[in-house]
Amino acid sequence: GIQVEQSPPDLILQEGANSTLRCNFSDSVNNLQWFHQNPWGQLINLFYIPSGTKQNGRLSATTVATERYSLLYISSSQTTDSGVYFCPSGAGSYQLTFGKGTKLSVIP
Amino acid sequence: DAGVIQSPRHEVTEMGQEVTLRCKPISGHNSLFWYRQTMMRGLELLIYFNNNVPIDDSGMPEDRFSAKMPNASFSTLKIQPSEPRDSAVYFCASSLWGADAEAFFGQGTRLTVV
Numbered sequence: 442g443i444q445v446e447q448s449p450p451d452l453i454l455q456e457g458a459n460s461t462l463r464c465n466f467s468d469s470v471n472n473l474q475w476f477h478q479n480p481w482g483q484l485i486n487l488f489y490i491p492s493g494t495k496q497n498g499r500l501s502a503t504t505v506a507t508e509r510y511s512l513l514y515i516s517s518s519q520t521t522d523s524g525v526y527f528c529p530s531g532a533g534s535y536q537l538t539f540g541k542g543t544k545l546s547v548i549p
Numbered sequence: 550d551a552g553v554i555q556s557p558r559h560e561v562t563e564m565g566q567e568v569t570l571r572c573k574p575i576s577g578h579n580s581l582f583w584y585r586q587t588m589m590r591g592l593e594l595l596i597y598f599n600n601n602v603p604i605d606d607s608g609m610p611e612d613r614f615s616a617k618m619p620n621a622s623f624s625t626l627k628i629q630p631s632e633p634r635d636s637a638v639y640f641c642a643s644s645l646w647g648a649d650a651e652a653f654f655g656q657g658t659r660l661t662v663v
Binding site: 482 | 593594597640642650651652654657659
């Protein structure tokens with residue numbers, strides 16, 4: 442199946458800083474989502490973005506399907522952004538394959 | 550819609566006991582997924598249903614695990630007998646159609662087998 446590599450694995454930010462999280466895929470993807478798993482364990486949908494660019498407030502995401510990667514931009518980070526970010530995807534299959542995630546800690 | 554609803558939120562059971570986890574998908578969604586999350590293995594797919602029919606259960610760890618979807622609004626994941634290594638957070642997710650659509654996750658069931 443598809444392999445999902447996320448970077449960086451860990452990230453510590455001062456509140457107000459910007460960051461970019463990256464996902465690389467071993468195969469072409471036809472569905473891709475970004476999730477935020479908060480400290481309480483909830484998986485919160487951020488974007489459904491198999492291709493193109495989307496923005497939602499301080500967050501935006503870009504997927505370049507032909508080059509097999511996706512980026513999540515977080516601007517003006519807040520402590521509530523802390524948690525683990527995932528970018529599961531599927532390559533022609535139903536299965537959303539998860540990577541190990543990026544653990545983000547935003548400190549005041 | 551209330552989203553994907555899972556119950557119970559927490560379950561503590563003794564080794565050897567039967568455990569049943571429950572899931573109500575989002576109304577109108579025709580695909581349902583059971584995932585398990587552990588520190589060692591991360592999030593892994595256990596089984597997938599489409600239109601109430603199990604499509605692929607290759608992720609189910611062993612015969613002690615079984616899943617059913619008797620109708621479009623309800624699914625169960627059963628472990629019998631349970632073992633300490635089954636301790637994990639179990640998530641249910643649903644989507645509108647197949648995999649090429651946005652999936653939504655329930656809040657998960659934290660299972661502890663002692």
